[in-house]
Amino acid sequence: MMNNKNQNDFRFYFIFKRIFDVFIALFFLILLSPVFLIISVTILITSGYPIIFYQERMGKDWKLFKILKFRTMVIDADKIGPGITSSNDRRITPFGKFLRKLKLDELPQLINVIRGDMSLIGPRPELPKYVNCFKNDYSSILNIKPGITDYASIKFIDEESLISNDNRESDYLNKILPSKIVLYKKYLNEISFLTDLKILFSTLKGLVS
Numbered sequence: 426m427m428n429n430k431n432q433n434d435f436r437f438y439f440i441f442k443r444i445f446d447v448f449i450a451l452f453f454l455i456l457l458s459p460v461f462l463i464i465s466v467t468i469l470i471t472s473g474y475p476i477i478f479y480q481e482r483m484g485k486d487w488k489l490f491k492i493l494k495f496r497t498m499v500i501d502a503d504k505i506g507p508g509i510t511s512s513n514d515r516r517i518t519p520f521g522k523f524l525r526k527l528k529l530d531e532l533p534q535l536i537n538v539i540r541g542d543m544s545l546i547g548p549r550p551e552l553p554k555y556v557n558c559f560k561n562d563y564s565s566i567l568n569i570k571p572g573i574t575d576y577a578s579i580k581f582i583d584e585e586s587l588i589s590n591d592n593r594e595s596d597y598l599n600k601i602l603p604s605k606i607v608l609y610k611k612y613l614n615e616i617s618f619l620t621d622l623k624i625l626f627s628t629l630k631g632l633v634s
Contacts, residue, residue, distance in 0.1 A: 438618060445618075446545050450538040457532060464495055464529060471520045472499070477533055480508075482550035483563070485570045490542040492550055493533035497521025508552045509593040512585040525585070528632060534573050546621040547572025548609035551602075558598060562606045565613060574628040576608040582631050 454461075465476045478496040480503065481489050499505075502516040510517065517525065524530040537543040543550065550571035556563050581587070581601065588596045612620070 438616075441618065442544060442546075442621065443541075445621075446538050449545060450535040454535050454539075460529070461532065464524065464532075467520055468496060472496070472518050475500075481553065482571070483553050483556045483567065484542055484550060485567055487567055489553065490537070490550075492542070493536055495524055495530040495533060497524050497530045507594050508555070509588060509597045510585055511588040511590045511593055513590055514585075514593075528582075531573060538573065542570070544570040544572045546575060546612075546624050548575055548612060549578060549605070555598065555602060559602065559606060562610070566606070566609045569613070569616070575612055575624060577605040579624070579627050579631055580608060581605065 468476045475496055478494045478498070479491045480494070482492045484490045497518060498510075498514075498516040498521055499518060506514070506516055521530070534543060538545060547570050548566050551563075556567075581604075584601060587601060612624075
């Protein structure tokens with residue numbers, strides 16, 4: 426059982442984490458506002474509305490929320506194919522390939538952070554149907570807010586290249602998601618502000634390289 430000191434430490438950590446999340450998210454939203462504008466106009470010109478893609482994901486305490494991304498696929502792509510994409514998925518637009526390669530499609534999730542749906546650092550939010558395949562594992566993972574990046578995001582930064590076009594869901598559920606879950610639990614065991622900083626800087630390093 427967690428003692429009072431540990432409870433207080435974790436309470437302080439999550440309060441500080443929330444303040445840090447909002448501050449950093451606002452900072453980058455302001456700093457990258459020209460990038461948001463350029464991406465939005467380019468999507469509008471090349472593939473029309475909508476600019477933002479909304480998708481239901483499982484959040485903390487099993488609460489559903491809408492994750493925000495710049496749209497990188499054809500309209501209604503989620504209705505004509507699975508929730509998993511491969512690098513040669515025909516639903517991805519030419520400009521969408523560029524955005525996904527640089528992870529720029531994830532930028533609107535800074536708004537999810539400000540709303541309180543997500544944190545900067547934490548296990549990536551998953552589609553409900555895939556969470557339900559690993560309910561026992563997610564019973565602990567969903568005790569904290571999902572994040573924009575984590576250990577799994579760093580390891581699988583080029584995830585789509587590991588998925589075959591013919592067996593997308595099978596590859597994801599049998600090979601990739603189980604490995605991600607191991608890394609999600611690693612984060613839970615090491616959770617601290619220093620761990621968050623390490624993951625944040627490793628993510629930035631990975632994107633640059």
